[in-house]
Structures are given as structure tokens and as C-alpha cells.
Amino acid sequence: MKVLVCVKQTFDTEAKIELKDGKISDAGINLIINPYDEVAVEGAIQLKEKGIAKEVVVLSAGADKAMDAIRTALAMGADRGILVKQDTAADEYQRAVALAAAIKDENPDLILAGHVAADDGSSQVPTRIAEILGLPHVNVITNIEIADGKAVCTSEADGGTQVTEVSIPAVISSQVSWNEPRYPSMKGIMQAKKKPVATIDAVAADAKSTIVEFSLPPAKTAGVKIEEDPDVAAAKLGDWMKNTVKVEVK
Numbered sequence: 001m002k003v004l005v006c007v008k009q010t011f012d013t014e015a016k017i018e019l020k021d022g023k024i025s026d027a028g029i030n031l032i033i034n035p036y037d038e039v040a041v042e043g044a045i046q047l048k049e050k051g052i053a054k055e056v057v058v059l060s061a062g063a064d065k066a067m068d069a070i071r072t073a074l075a076m077g078a079d080r081g082i083l084v085k086q087d088t089a090a091d092e093y094q095r096a097v098a099l100a101a102a103i104k105d106e107n108p109d110l111i112l113a114g115h116v117a118a119d120d121g122s123s124q125v126p127t128r129i130a131e132i133l134g135l136p137h138v139n140v141i142t143n144i145e146i147a148d149g150k151a152v153c154t155s156e157a158d159g160g161t162q163v164t165e166v167s168i169p170a171v172i173s174s175q176v177s178w179n180e181p182r183y184p185s186m187k188g189i190m191q192a193k194k195k196p197v198a199t200i201d202a203v204a205a206d207a208k209s210t211i212v213e214f215s216l217p218p219a220k221t222a223g224v225k226i227e228e229d230p231d232v233a234a235a236k237l238g239d240w241m242k243n244t245v246k247v248e249v250k
Contacts, residue, residue: 003108004057006099007059008119011026015029061084075184082197092120092125110146
């Protein structure tokens, strides 16, 4: 069975985000694999270690520097990678179209991904890929069992869990609680340098949305603190509510 994992390169989750001219500045920012996608990579490698998967392919869309994310996944234990060259400003629809085209060419038995990216939080791409390819999709899984051409997935649900069975091929997106990603070993890092990574151009598609500008929320103003005896404090609070914040009394 061939397992393909979609990964996105994102800012380090501990990085301090700064804005410049309405855009996010990436100066000096450390880039990593999206933590949710890293869980999917680990899940794929575990399937290979169990003898269920024979090959793990890592797929990423982005600029040349996204190669670092692919190499990290290869160091973890994936077999080969594919970089889809695409403008980092591409929206979720454009990314899904580009990734879906590459997935179709690979014809994998199982497509894994994190259910959301830590940088934009849109949680759209895996679902869009499934829709484009006409495949079933199970979201936020915390466990998966593969047998007899089917995937049995355990997912988070309000107040409990949900168990879903789908035929494969299918798109499965994971929650971080699925597993604990391994750290690449020195041997794995050295081997990753020799593993093949193909580079292809993204399939063209018109954007469905455009980000006009990023801005930070306004700074919170200091609160009002009244330190008086109860009777005086009550009077001052009433005056502040009525004359300063203009609370309407009915």
C-alpha cells in the first residue's frame, strides 16, 4: 500500500509574529513542518513499520524552502518526496487543486494530512482535495486501522468519539492526539539527503479568495479599579456605569 502525506511548511509555533506594511514578516523566523501534518507523517511511518504500508511519499506545495519540510519528513522515515512549486500566497483552493493533481498522478491508496495548518487555521485543504478527487474524507482522527481495503477511523466528537469506516483510497486528516512524532535521528538525517525528491510545477487555478491585509487587534485599554469602602465604591461604580460607559438603565 502506498501512503501519501501532505505537509505544509509553517512558522515555528513559538515564533513572534511581526507585521510590516500589512503583511507578515518572515525575517528571522524559523520554519517547520505544520505540527498537525507532522503527526500525519508519523502515522504513515507507523503504518509502514507494521507492514501495512510499503511506501510513504511526502507531498508539499510552496517555494523552494519548503524542501526543508520535506527533508525533515524523509529524515523521520518517509521514502521520497515531491515539491509542487507554487506561490506561497496561493489560497486554499489553489493549493488543493495543485496537490490533488499531484496526488492523482501518484495514485496512492491512502492520503494523510493534518486537519488544519497552524498558521492560517482554515482547515480547508484536505476536504477540498477529497472533493476534487471524489474520495471519502474522515476528519480529526485519533486512530486508524487498515484491513480488507477499508479504513476504520476513530475521531473526536462532542462528548465522546466517533468510529467511521470508509473504503480506500480515502483522504484522512488527523488530530494532534493521534500520536507523538519522532525526532529524526542522525542516521535518518544523513539518509534523507540521499532520498529522491521530485520537483513539479503547480497546476494553474484561479484563487477563490485574496488576503488584502493583516492587522493586529487593538491593544486592550487598562481597566478601572475602584478601591474604596463598599458604600463609596458602589456610588463611584454606579456613576462610572451611568456617565462614562453610558449603560442604559431600563
